[in-house]
Amino acid sequence: MNVAADLPVVARLYGEPLVKLPADLYIPPDALEIILDAFEGPLDLLLYLIRKANINILDIPMAPLTAQYLEYVEAMRRVNLDLAADYLAMAAMLLEIKSRLLLPRPSAVAEDDAQDPRAELVARLLEYERIKRAGQELDALPQATRNFEWTKVWFDAELVERLPDVIARDLQMAWLNILRQARNLRHHKVTREQLSVREYMGHLLRRLQAGKVLRFEDLFEVGAGAPEVVVNFLALLELARESLVLITQSEAFCPIYIALADGGSEQPYA
Amino acid sequence: MAEANNHTPDHKLVLEAALLSAAEPLALADLKLLFENALDNAALVKLLEELQSDWSERAVELVRLASGWRFRTRGQYQVYLDRLKPEKPPKYSRAVLETLAIIAYRQPVTRGDIEDVRGVAVSPGILKALEARGWIDTVGHRDTPGKPALYATTRKFLDDLCLTSLAELPPLAELEKVIDTTHA
Amino acid sequence: MAEANNHTPDHKLVLEAALLSAAEPLALADLKLLFENALDNAALVKLLEELQSDWSERAVELVRLASGWRFRTRGQYQVYLDRLKPEKPPKYSRAVLETLAIIAYRQPVTRGDIEDVRGVAVSPGILKALEARGWIDTVGHRDTPGKPALYATTRKFLDDLCLTSLAELPPLAELEKVIDTTHA
Numbered sequence: 229m230n231v232a233a234d235l236p237v238v239a240r241l242y243g244e245p246l247v248k249l250p251a252d253l254y255i256p257p258d259a260l261e262i263i264l265d266a267f268e269g270p271l272d273l274l275l276y277l278i279r280k281a282n283i284n285i286l287d288i289p290m291a292p293l294t295a296q297y298l299e300y301v302e303a304m305r306r307v308n309l310d311l312a313a314d315y316l317a318m319a320a321m322l323l324e325i326k327s328r329l330l331l332p333r334p335s336a337v338a339e340d341d342a343q344d345p346r347a348e349l350v351a352r353l354l355e356y357e358r359i360k361r362a363g364q365e366l367d368a369l370p371q372a373t374r375n376f377e378w379t380k381v382w383f384d385a386e387l388v389e390r391l392p393d394v395i396a397r398d399l400q401m402a403w404l405n406i407l408r409q410a411r412n413l414r415h416h417k418v419t420r421e422q423l424s425v426r427e428y429m430g431h432l433l434r435r436l437q438a439g440k441v442l443r444f445e446d447l448f449e450v451g452a453g454a455p456e457v458v459v460n461f462l463a464l465l466e467l468a469r470e471s472l473v474l475i476t477q478s479e480a481f482c483p484i485y486i487a488l489a490d491g492g493s494e495q496p497y498a
Numbered sequence: 499m500a501e502a503n504n505h506t507p508d509h510k511l512v513l514e515a516a517l518l519s520a521a522e523p524l525a526l527a528d529l530k531l532l533f534e535n536a537l538d539n540a541a542l543v544k545l546l547e548e549l550q551s552d553w554s555e556r557a558v559e560l561v562r563l564a565s566g567w568r569f570r571t572r573g574q575y576q577v578y579l580d581r582l583k584p585e586k587p588p589k590y591s592r593a594v595l596e597t598l599a600i601i602a603y604r605q606p607v608t609r610g611d612i613e614d615v616r617g618v619a620v621s622p623g624i625l626k627a628l629e630a631r632g633w634i635d636t637v638g639h640r641d642t643p644g645k646p647a648l649y650a651t652t653r654k655f656l657d658d659l660c661l662t663s664l665a666e667l668p669p670l671a672e673l674e675k676v677i678d679t680t681h682a
Numbered sequence: 683m684a685e686a687n688n689h690t691p692d693h694k695l696v697l698e699a700a701l702l703s704a705a706e707p708l709a710l711a712d713l714k715l716l717f718e719n720a721l722d723n724a725a726l727v728k729l730l731e732e733l734q735s736d737w738s739e740r741a742v743e744l745v746r747l748a749s750g751w752r753f754r755t756r757g758q759y760q761v762y763l764d765r766l767k768p769e770k771p772p773k774y775s776r777a778v779l780e781t782l783a784i785i786a787y788r789q790p791v792t793r794g795d796i797e798d799v800r801g802v803a804v805s806p807g808i809l810k811a812l813e814a815r816g817w818i819d820t821v822g823h824r825d826t827p828g829k830p831a832l833y834a835t836t837r838k839f840l841d842d843l844c845l846t847s848l849a850e851l852p853p854l855a856e857l858e859k860v861i862d863t864t865h866a
Contacts, residue, residue: 399598430651470640
């Protein structure tokens with residue numbers, strides 16, 4: 229067990245790293261506080277004393293260990309350090325174990341059940357030492373933001389605005405709402421119309437934009453098929469009925485011209 | 499992976515790692531710190547432009563912003579990345595849907611027509627939103643006082659709703675029957 | 683360039699963009715959402731392994747963590763990236779590290795359990811610091827007087843240390859064999 233590696237620097241004294249505590253346990257009074265800080269508690273201090281003295285932890289000589297520990301505690305008290313209760317409690321525990329070891333051993337019959345008074349202390353020391361090392365090992369693992377960084381590529385949600393999805397059924401339901409409203413408000417007759425005619429009305433209006441005047445026959449695509457021609461024609465009639473287009477023919481058999489009823493005076497979408 | 503010149507392979511990798519892991523855009527002054535000022539602006543910009551070109555075929559791009567350089571996902575991939583977000587997609591209000599339905603089923607219509615059918619005023623924002631989306635546009639003006647604009651749906655509207663023509667909109671006849679029977 | 687509305691996007695490019703920009707590790711279940719479940723686990727893992735290999739010569743790598751996959755910079759480049767940081771990340775005290783070790787190896791534990799192992803009182807600041815980092819949280823309460831909170835480590839703890847499970851924690855030191863003298 230390499231004790232030095234276990235406690236690389238126990239404290240810093242006047243800026244100098246203190247790698248080892250004095251072997252004779254004499255501690256300069258003004259260094260006590262620093263040394264106390266170097267230990268995480270009584271278990272840590274005990275472990276240090278055991279490892280330093282190269283004692284077999286499974287067979288701790290309680291008398292010298294307790295004496296050393298108490299010397300520490302006494303040294304701390306001499307300089308009126310506010311000694312942590314944890315250190316005093318450990319001192320009491322050590323004294324108790326020591327005294328129990330001094331009691332006469334029970335008979336051989338009872339020996340099977342007899343527990344070594346040091347057992348609990350040793351178990352705690354070993355567990356503490358394991359955890360202490362585990363803490364050091366955890367610290368040695370690569371750690372996010374200390375030893376590496378996560379990638380953080382910018383995802384700009386504003387780059388492309390997310391727009392609501394609409395499906396055809398939404399429109400049907402909206403229409404249903406409108407109908408309900410209409411029924412409730414008044415006896416408004418909403419009639420069903422040929423959708424395709426409405427669609428072609430839009431097409432025709434688009435083509436006539438910007439003040440264009442088109443010949444009647446140009447409105448029909450040759451080869452588009454009879455149904456489309458018919459629908460287109462119905463659309464034209466509907467536009468005329470709604471006064472959206474002007475249909476002019478100077479005299480019979482002359483070309484028929486179609487233009488927007490508003491004369492294309494506004495051309496916002498040229 | 500494009501290899502940089504022999505003397506600068508590490509620099510580009512370091513730049514890439516720094517830019518990929520930065521939470522904010524990195525200015526040239528920041529990037530210089532990476533190399534303890536061993537590279538000047540010209541050398542940095544050259545490397546950054548090389549990086550841009552290395553990433554030109556990817557779903558992430560290196561962009562230069564006012565405050566510096568940063569990687570960001572390309573807009574056309576957002577539709578995929580959005581799927582990772584549990585947040586609900588936005589929805590149009592009832593007013594918007596009804597307006598759109600009226601334009602779709604009754605086109606071409608003026609704003610006045612829409613208001614007549616709905617019985618309430620149509621806010622300009624609704625028509626603007628639908629126009630901005632490219633779903634409706636003005637196809638003319640009615641020859642009545644004020645020459646109101648006539649709205650119709652566009653090809654994009656059909657495309658976005660996966661319809662080949664307006665005739666594919668759900669028929670209203672059945673609905674009207676339902677209404678007729680329920681309000682008989 | 684792959685187009686978003688193309689029916690067969692470059693899956694790998696989408697995966698790469700998602701993983702580079704995600705704020706959390708992405709599990710296979712998340713990654714499936716990207717493609718609306720059109721890819722199965724095997725296909726995804728194959729692509730992820732291809733990505734790992736594509737990035738093998740770069741300063742950034744794709745790693746598999748407890749809660750999914752994520753890109754990170756490689757450790758040997760940290761010396762450069764640290765130059766961009768105004769302040770160094772905090773170095774944890776022995777008290778914090780020991781407390782973390784007790785929670786990691788002995789979870790779930792109460793504050794009393796931690797104090798028993800360390801032999802000293804645990805200051806509230808230590809547990810708060812670990813909670814603030816997102817490395818530990820309360821997973822319940824022990825059914826003893828006072829109902830003390832039980833602490834355990836989180837997925838983020840594993841992720842931040844690049845562990846896929848607690849089983850990957852460094853094994854506890856084999857110290858002297860536990861004494862047999864108690865029950866000879």
